[in-house]
Amino acid sequence: MTALIPSHLRYTKEHEWAWLQDGNIVTVGITHHAQQQLGDVVYLELPQIGKTIEKDKIFGTVESVKAVSDLFSPLAGEVVAVNEALVNCPEDINQDPYEKAWMIKICIQQLKQLDELMDSEAYAQYLSECIK
Amino acid sequence: MKRTPLYDCHIRLGAQMTDFGGFEMPVRYSGDKIEHMAVREKVGLFDVSHMGEILIAGPRAEEDVNHLLTNDASKMRIGQAFYAAMLNHEGKFIDDVVAYKFSSEKFLICVNASNREKDFSWIHENCNYAKDVSDDFAQIAVQGPNAIHLVASLSHKEIGSLKRYYFVEGKLKLDQQSTDAIIARTGYTGEDGFELYVPVEDATLVWETLLNVGAKWGTAACGLAARDTLRLEAGLCLYGNDIDEGTTPLEAGLDFVVKFHKSVPFIGRAALLEQKLHGISKRLCGLEISGKGIARNGYTIHAKTGEQIGVVTSGTLTPYLNRAVALGYVSKAFMSIGTEIDVDIRGRLIAAQITQLPFYRKPAKELL
Numbered sequence: 001m002t003a004l005i006p007s008h009l010r011y012t013k014e015h016e017w018a019w020l021q022d023g024n025i026v027t028v029g030i031t032h033h034a035q036q037q038l039g040d041v042v043y044l045e046l047p048q049i050g051k052t053i054e055k056d057k058i059f060g061t062v063e064s065v066k067a068v069s070d071l072f073s074p075l076a077g078e079v080v081a082v083n084e085a086l087v088n089c090p091e092d093i094n095q096d097p098y099e100k101a102w103m104i105k106i107c108i109q110q111l112k113q114l115d116e117l118m119d120s121e122a123y124a125q126y127l128s129e130c131i132k
Numbered sequence: 133m134k135r136t137p138l139y140d141c142h143i144r145l146g147a148q149m150t151d152f153g154g155f156e157m158p159v160r161y162s163g164d165k166i167e168h169m170a171v172r173e174k175v176g177l178f179d180v181s182h183m184g185e186i187l188i189a190g191p192r193a194e195e196d197v198n199h200l201l202t203n204d205a206s207k208m209r210i211g212q213a214f215y216a217a218m219l220n221h222e223g224k225f226i227d228d229v230v231a232y233k234f235s236s237e238k239f240l241i242c243v244n245a246s247n248r249e250k251d252f253s254w255i256h257e258n259c260n261y262a263k264d265v266s267d268d269f270a271q272i273a274v275q276g277p278n279a280i281h282l283v284a285s286l287s288h289k290e291i292g293s294l295k296r297y298y299f300v301e302g303k304l305k306l307d308q309q310s311t312d313a314i315i316a317r318t319g320y321t322g323e324d325g326f327e328l329y330v331p332v333e334d335a336t337l338v339w340e341t342l343l344n345v346g347a348k349w350g351t352a353a354c355g356l357a358a359r360d361t362l363r364l365e366a367g368l369c370l371y372g373n374d375i376d377e378g379t380t381p382l383e384a385g386l387d388f389v390v391k392f393h394k395s396v397p398f399i400g401r402a403a404l405l406e407q408k409l410h411g412i413s414k415r416l417c418g419l420e421i422s423g424k425g426i427a428r429n430g431y432t433i434h435a436k437t438g439e440q441i442g443v444v445t446s447g448t449l450t451p452y453l454n455r456a457v458a459l460g461y462v463s464k465a466f467m468s469i470g471t472e473i474d475v476d477i478r479g480r481l482i483a484a485q486i487t488q489l490p491f492y493r494k495p496a497k498e499l500l
Binding site for chain 1: 148159160163164165357360361424425426428448449451478
């Protein structure tokens with residue numbers, strides 16, 4: 001299960017992950033569980049660079065053969081990078097949700113916000129409750 | 133939630149499960165596209181044991197079936213299966229079903245899982261003898277161009293000459309034993325294939341034998357997600373999405389299963405005849421989305437002037453054709469093939485066109 005819930009990431013109840021890298025830049029994507037629930041992803045819509053996004057608000061949509069799902073931002077901040085390659089090849093979300101399928105990088109103001117997200121253990125616990 | 137006799141098989145195969153019609157069913161095993169393609173190119177297995185089966189029997193069974201269903205049971209041969217609508221007095225769908233004619237005194241009606249109780253009480257009220265035998269059967273669909281090789285290899289009877297929409301009562305060879313089976317050349321995928329009705333106690337062995345023996349023909353276990361994209365690509369209606377108690381078979385484009393002139397008229401005939409005389413105001417149409425996006429159930433359909441002219445009932449990006457298609461009800465004035473329209477996809481109007489149904493049709497020479 002650990003490979004499916006990497007320990008260096010933080011998680012939301014909406015099944016996004018966040019990774020604080022350098023300084024105050026956080027990379028965001030969706031979890032293994034999220035891609036599994038969606039099935040084969042066919043479209044992805046992401047915001048423009050420079051857009052300000054709010055915590056828990058929609059920043060994009062991901063669409064599979066089966067369903068469409070909104071993407072919720074784990075944190076508030078400004079979009080500083082967008083994975084354009086992923087928009088053209090959204091099936092990578094199914095193949096590699098934590099590396100190749102990063103979606104956006106956000107420059108965040110308050111590092112404290114990260115503490116409100118679940119760590120891998122809490123997310124694993126949350127998932128086991130969801131599946132029940 | 134209920135489970136089918138094959139529940140443990142799905143868990144062993146690592147299927148992702150979902151609630152469907154009150155049953156815990158496999159939504160996918162390996163992936164939606166892989167499973168979809170397996171059925172178009174090789175062969176796929178589906179657990180469809182959640183479907184209900186209702187027996188109508190007795191000396192007046194044929195009259196009862198003619199009374200309950202829109203198709204003409206008297207024109208069917210013994211050993212023939214037929215698709216039909218079961219309507220209320222307003223001519224609207226209680227369900228869409230497949231009926232199997234064993235004799236003029238015995239019919240088996242296969243109904244949608246979610247409608248099983250409703251259907252049984254309706255059938256029971258409106259016929260002389262009916263029995264819900266759903267729990268006696270497991271049902272496995274074997275679909276795709278290689279289905280014939282796989283099922284023939286297990287069948288005691290010769291089934292190569294079995295025509296589409298015919299069935300036999302036979303036996304299937306399993307490891308050290310054999311089991312009784314109704315072997316029907318029917319399906320819900322737009323491919324050649326079979327639906328096997330087997331006793332509950334032998335279901336696991338039948339499933340595992342089909343998977344093991346079928347390995348050489350590229351057999352894949354397939355879930356409900358693939359079943360949905362396959363039926364949609366083939367332009368087949370799903371009860372609850374495309375047809376329901378608000379629509380009639382004439383609106384759904386299912387005129388070919390409505391027989392107005394038969395020995396015993398069907399329930400809903402008067403209402404349908406009235407609709408036929410006055411003409412329908414909307415019809416289920418095929419849509420192809422030319423812009424980016426997928427039309428989903430409930431999205432609105434608009435004329436180029438902006439006026440709403442219909443609603444989407446099902447939609448997907450079809451894995452085999454790789455086209456974004458949908459089914460939806462469209463007002464009469466806009467339903468001719470080629471009409472340019474828009475679909476409101478989450479607040480944006482995306483260009484689409486009325487297109488020929490089905491989206492996918494197997495070349496006739498490849499289908500019996």
